[in-house]
Amino acid sequence: MSDEVLVSAERVFRFYGQYCAVEDLSLTLRRGEVLGMLGPNGAGKSSTLRMLSGNLAPTAGRININGIDLLDHPKLAKTHVGYLPERPPLYPDMSVDEYLRYCARLHRVPRARIAAALNEVKTRCGLIDAGRRVIGNLSKGYQQRVGIAQALIHSPLIVILDEPTVALDPIQIREIRALIRELGRSHGVILSTHILPEVQAVCDRVQIIHAGRTVFNDTLTGLGERHGSIGLIVAFRAPPAIAELYQLPGVEGVEPLAGGRLRIVHREAKVAEAIVKASVDRGWGLYELAPERTTLEQIFMDLVHREFDTDGVKTNPMRASA
Amino acid sequence: MILTIAGSELRRMFYSPLAWAILAVVLFILGLIFLILVDNYLNVLQPQLVGAPGAPGVxxxxLAPVLFWAGVMMLSVTPLLTMRTFSEERSQGSLTLLTSAPLxxxxIVLGKYLALLLFTLVLLGLLTLMPVSLVAGTTLDWGKIAAGFLGLFLLLASFSAAGLFISCQTRTPLIAAVAxxxxxxxxxxxxxxxxxxGTASELFxxxxxxxxxxxxLQGLFDSSDVVYYLLFSAAFLILTIRQLDNERLQR
Structure with a gap:
C-alpha cells in the first residue's frame, strides 16, 4: 500500500427530503487498498457509493477523486472511476462484446486499445466464452460478471463495487474475490457488502456504517488489538476453584460461562501452556481449550446493537433509492 | 461522444421489433393513401383539370396530402419511439452506465435525440421513394416537395423532443407514450x-x-416557422437536461 490518496471524502451529508441517508461521512482510499463498507440494509452504503461515483450529489461535503474535485470537474474525475451499481447497468438486447465495446468507447478508451482491453477484461471476469451471447439470455451470475467487466474496461484507478458478489455461486464468488484482491494491489477498490466473511476475505480496511454514520473504521489487523481483551475458553472435568486459576501467571480474570466452561482473560499467550501444565499436574481433566477471537461479526453486532439501544427503538429506515 | 451514443441507441432501436413494426405499418398505410390519391388523380381529377389555367398539379x-397524413400518423407513432429512451433505461437501471461515464x-440527451432524428431520416428516406416513383410519368415541383419534407422533418423533430422530455419523467414506457x-x-x-x-386566437x-x-406543405418556406420548430425542440431538450441534472442533485 502506498500513501497516494485516491479517494477522499470529507464530511459528506446526503438528505432525501427530511430523511438523512448519509451523515457526516469521511473516507479515504489509498492506492493498493481494498476498503470494505459494511452495514445493515438501508445503512447508507449505496447512497455513499453513488455519491463517490458521481451519480448523486452530496447535500454537503467534498469528494476528491485522485486529487480532482468531483463536484467541480465531474467529467475529469469520472475518467478515473469504474462503478458497478447495485443493479448492473446492462442493455439486455446487446451482445456481451458489443456492450463492452460501447462501454469502452463511452469511457474514451482509444480505438486502437479497445480490442485488447476487451480481451483482458473478458479473461479477468471469465467471459471469454460468452462474448457473442445476448446479455438478456445470460444467467444472473454471468450478468453480474458483465457488470463487473463494465467497471474495469477502462482500467480505472478506482473501482467502486456495490455488492459485487450478489447472485454468484460459491465458485464464482471465490473467483471474483480473487479478482478484487488482485485489483486491490495496483488500484484502489471500494466495495460494499453486508456479508461479513466477504470483508474478512478481501478487505484491508473496513468501515462499518450504521444509519448513515460511520461507527467503525480500522484495518482488519488492527481489529483484534482495539476491541476487547484476548481470552481463552476452557472446560475441565474437575474444575478447580476460581481463586486457584487466578494464581496462574498471566491470568487477569476468570468468568464462568454456561455449560461449565470458563472464560480466562489474559495478556500473554503463554497462559495456555500454564493452564495445560497445571491441569496435568493437579488432575483438573482439561478437555477443551480454545482461543477466543474478536471477530468482525462480534464488533459489527456490538456496534449496531449499541446504536439501537441508545436510540431506543428505531424502525428500519427505508432503503433510499431514488 | 454524442455520435457514439446515437449510434448505439439507433442500433438498439432496430434490435427490438418495435422499430421494424413501426416502419412497416407507417409505410404500408402511407403507401395505400398514396395509391388512392394517385388513382383518384388519374381517373377523376386529371380529366377535369386539363386546360384549366393555374390548376394544381400532382x-x-x-404528395402534399401524403406528407400531411404522414404527420398525422406520426402524431400517434412518435410516442412509441420515444417512450423507451429514458424510462426504460431508468427501470432497467442502465442509465447509470451513462451517468457514471465521463459524459x-x-x-447524453443530445446523443439520444440524435438517434431519434436519424430514425426519422430513415423513415423520410423511405417516404421519398413515393415522389421518385412518379418521376417516370410526370414532372414534379421539387421545390415544393423539398419544403414539404423539411416541414415534416421539423415536425417530427419537435415530436421527438417532446417525447424525450416526457420519457424522462417516468419509469414506465407506456405512461410516457400515453402522456x-x-x-x-x-x-x-x-x-x-x-x-x-368566434374563438379564433392567433396565439393558439x-x-x-x-x-x-x-x-x-403549401411550399412556403417561412423562416418564422423554422424558428418555431427549433425553439420548440430546444426548449424540450433543455428541460430534459435540467430534469436529469436535478435528479442528481435532489430527491
Whole structure:
C-alpha cells in the first residue's frame, strides 16, 4: 500500500427530503487498498457509493477523486472511476462484446486499445466464452460478471463495487474475490457488502456504517488489538476453584460461562501452556481449550446493537433509492 | 461522444421489433393513401383539370396530402419511439452506465435525440421513394416537395423532443407514450380551437405545431416557422437536461 490518496471524502451529508441517508461521512482510499463498507440494509452504503461515483450529489461535503474535485470537474474525475451499481447497468438486447465495446468507447478508451482491453477484461471476469451471447439470455451470475467487466474496461484507478458478489455461486464468488484482491494491489477498490466473511476475505480496511454514520473504521489487523481483551475458553472435568486459576501467571480474570466452561482473560499467550501444565499436574481433566477471537461479526453486532439501544427503538429506515 | 451514443441507441432501436413494426405499418398505410390519391388523380381529377389555367398539379394533389397524413400518423407513432429512451433505461437501471461515464448530461440527451432524428431520416428516406416513383410519368415541383419534407422533418423533430422530455419523467414506457400522445394531441386541439370561428386566437395557432407544418406543405418556406420548430425542440431538450441534472442533485 502506498500513501497516494485516491479517494477522499470529507464530511459528506446526503438528505432525501427530511430523511438523512448519509451523515457526516469521511473516507479515504489509498492506492493498493481494498476498503470494505459494511452495514445493515438501508445503512447508507449505496447512497455513499453513488455519491463517490458521481451519480448523486452530496447535500454537503467534498469528494476528491485522485486529487480532482468531483463536484467541480465531474467529467475529469469520472475518467478515473469504474462503478458497478447495485443493479448492473446492462442493455439486455446487446451482445456481451458489443456492450463492452460501447462501454469502452463511452469511457474514451482509444480505438486502437479497445480490442485488447476487451480481451483482458473478458479473461479477468471469465467471459471469454460468452462474448457473442445476448446479455438478456445470460444467467444472473454471468450478468453480474458483465457488470463487473463494465467497471474495469477502462482500467480505472478506482473501482467502486456495490455488492459485487450478489447472485454468484460459491465458485464464482471465490473467483471474483480473487479478482478484487488482485485489483486491490495496483488500484484502489471500494466495495460494499453486508456479508461479513466477504470483508474478512478481501478487505484491508473496513468501515462499518450504521444509519448513515460511520461507527467503525480500522484495518482488519488492527481489529483484534482495539476491541476487547484476548481470552481463552476452557472446560475441565474437575474444575478447580476460581481463586486457584487466578494464581496462574498471566491470568487477569476468570468468568464462568454456561455449560461449565470458563472464560480466562489474559495478556500473554503463554497462559495456555500454564493452564495445560497445571491441569496435568493437579488432575483438573482439561478437555477443551480454545482461543477466543474478536471477530468482525462480534464488533459489527456490538456496534449496531449499541446504536439501537441508545436510540431506543428505531424502525428500519427505508432503503433510499431514488 | 454524442455520435457514439446515437449510434448505439439507433442500433438498439432496430434490435427490438418495435422499430421494424413501426416502419412497416407507417409505410404500408402511407403507401395505400398514396395509391388512392394517385388513382383518384388519374381517373377523376386529371380529366377535369386539363386546360384549366393555374390548376394544381400532382405535387399539390397527391404528395402534399401524403406528407400531411404522414404527420398525422406520426402524431400517434412518435410516442412509441420515444417512450423507451429514458424510462426504460431508468427501470432497467442502465442509465447509470451513462451517468457514471465521463459524459455531461447534455451529451447524453443530445446523443439520444440524435438517434431519434436519424430514425426519422430513415423513415423520410423511405417516404421519398413515393415522389421518385412518379418521376417516370410526370414532372414534379421539387421545390415544393423539398419544403414539404423539411416541414415534416421539423415536425417530427419537435415530436421527438417532446417525447424525450416526457420519457424522462417516468419509469414506465407506456405512461410516457400515453402522456406524449396526450401532449401532441393537445397541441392539435389548440390549433383547432385557435382556428374555430368566434374563438379564433392567433396565439393558439402560433403555439400549435400543425399550423406551421401546413404552410410548409403549401411550399412556403417561412423562416418564422423554422424558428418555431427549433425553439420548440430546444426548449424540450433543455428541460430534459435540467430534469436529469436535478435528479442528481435532489430527491
Amino acid at each position: 405535387t399539390d394533389i397527391v 455531461s448530461i447534455t451529451e 406524449t400522445f396526450g401532449l401532441l394531441l393537445f397541441l392539435v386541439v389548440l390549433y383547432m380551437s385557435g382556428s374555430a370561428q 395557432i402560433y403555439l400549435s405545431h400543425f399550423g406551421h407544418f401546413l404552410s410548409f
